[in-house]
Amino acid sequence: MGVRLVAVGDAELAVCDWGSGDPILFLQTALVADELVPLANEPALAGFRKLLYHRRGYGGSAGVEHSGSITSDAEDARSLLTSMGIPRAHIVGVSYSGAIGLQLAAAAPECVQSLVVSEPPPLHTPLGPEFRAANERLVRIRHDRGVGAALEDFMRLLVGSDWRRLVEDRLPGAVAQIERDAATFFDGDIPALLDWEFGPADAGRIACPVLYVGGTDSGPWFAEVRELVLGWLPHAEDVQIQGAGHSLEITHTPELADAVAAFLARHPVTTGSSR
Numbered sequence: 001m002g003v004r005l006v007a008v009g010d011a012e013l014a015v016c017d018w019g020s021g022d023p024i025l026f027l028q029t030a031l032v033a034d035e036l037v038p039l040a041n042e043p044a045l046a047g048f049r050k051l052l053y054h055r056r057g058y059g060g061s062a063g064v065e066h067s068g069s070i071t072s073d074a075e076d077a078r079s080l081l082t083s084m085g086i087p088r089a090h091i092v093g094v095s096y097s098g099a100i101g102l103q104l105a106a107a108a109p110e111c112v113q114s115l116v117v118s119e120p121p122p123l124h125t126p127l128g129p130e131f132r133a134a135n136e137r138l139v140r141i142r143h144d145r146g147v148g149a150a151l152e153d154f155m156r157l158l159v160g161s162d163w164r165r166l167v168e169d170r171l172p173g174a175v176a177q178i179e180r181d182a183a184t185f186f187d188g189d190i191p192a193l194l195d196w197e198f199g200p201a202d203a204g205r206i207a208c209p210v211l212y213v214g215g216t217d218s219g220p221w222f223a224e225v226r227e228l229v230l231g232w233l234p235h236a237e238d239v240q241i242q243g244a245g246h247s248l249e250i251t252h253t254p255e256l257a258d259a260v261a262a263f264l265a266r267h268p269v270t271t272g273s274s275r
Contacts, residue, residue, distance in 0.1 A: 003060055006053070008079040014060025015053040015080070022113070022269040023049040023089040027077060027097035027104075031185045033059035033177055036094060038170065039249050042257030048264065051089070053080060057184030059177060066188025070196040074103035081111050090264050094118045094249050096189060099196055102229075106198075106205040114267040115206065116260050117229065118213040119246055121193055125224035135190050142186040151182045158247070170250065203232035210236035211263040213256060215244030222246055237263060 005012040016037075024045070026036040033054045040050040055073060057066035067073045077100065081089055090113050093101025098120030105112045122131045142150035155163040155178075164175050210233050214226045230236055239259045244252040 005060070006080060006083050008076050008083060011056055011061065011064040011076070013053050013056070013064070013076065013080060015051060015084070017049070017051050017084075019046070019049045021048045022264065023051060023086050024264070025077065025081065025086075025089045025091050026050065026052045027073075027091065027093040027100045028053060028055045028058060029094050029098075030096035030189045031178055031182070032167070032171070032174055033181065034171055034174065036092070036249060038253050039092075039094075039257055039260075042254055044254070044257040044261035048090075048261075051080075051084070051086075057188055058181045066184045067192065068188065069192045070099050070103050070198075071107070073100045073192070074107055077104050078108040078111055087111065088113045088269050090114045090116070090267075090269070092116045092118075092260065093120070095246065096121060096193065099123075099193065099198070102198060102203070102206070103196075105208055105210075106202045109205065109207055112208045113269045114209040114211070114264060116211045116213065116263065118249065118256070119215070119218060119222045119225055120229065122221040122225045122228075123193065123196060124198065125221070125228050127221055127224050131221055132194060135194060139186060139190055147182045147186055148179075150186050151179065200232055203229075206233060209263070209267045211239065211259070212236050213239045213241065213248070213259055215246060215248045215252070216240050216242050217244060218246045218248075239263075 003014050003016050006015045026040055029035055040052060054061040056064045088111055091101050098117040101115050101117050105115045122128055138150050138154055141153055159166055168175050212229050214222060230238060241248050241252050241255050249256055
């Protein structure tokens, strides 16, 4: 699984590209640059071409300024496919990158064969103000006490006090990457997310097959997200993974891969799918 730089507008993004078959573009979520690598490597997805890239300001693309908006991130994803000569691909977005996936499918439907979205941010739900306040609190900690303090607060809340060991056990080298790229998350991703505007009219432009995946134990924020997205996209399929919380791509990776593989098999790319 080699890494190469691909020119995208005024940037060069680091891309991992391996396997053959219909292409899947895994949209990098926030903070952990390679979080979706274990998902891509699941046996259920062995028959696909996998593409994972580092968004601006992350990992191998670390010398590039962050995109500044969800819309710009979606444009980077579209430009990446064009630069790699891939006319259409399956798109997978998880958590933060679920927002990017929705934006991409609405803005550039010609390049999206299908969309898998797992629990995107609950910004536009009835509990959205609560979610917004939690993110604004993180931004205040970052400015008042520094990136390190904000990162510690966020990861302890998300994973627990032993987050470094737990993350490193799953993705060796990830802790150093998180600490190195944390400023991109706090200074770029969070403001971009809080500025993101998306509603029924935008969702109405999404015509491709859609799979929504959530966890039964993800809590009220993401229960509302599921209701919202399925209301926006009445044609979407819905899978709930039993016993999973919001980090289901980490805790229930095989189950997520099985759901994704079964969905993609029903919606194959008809042309330009393999190397």
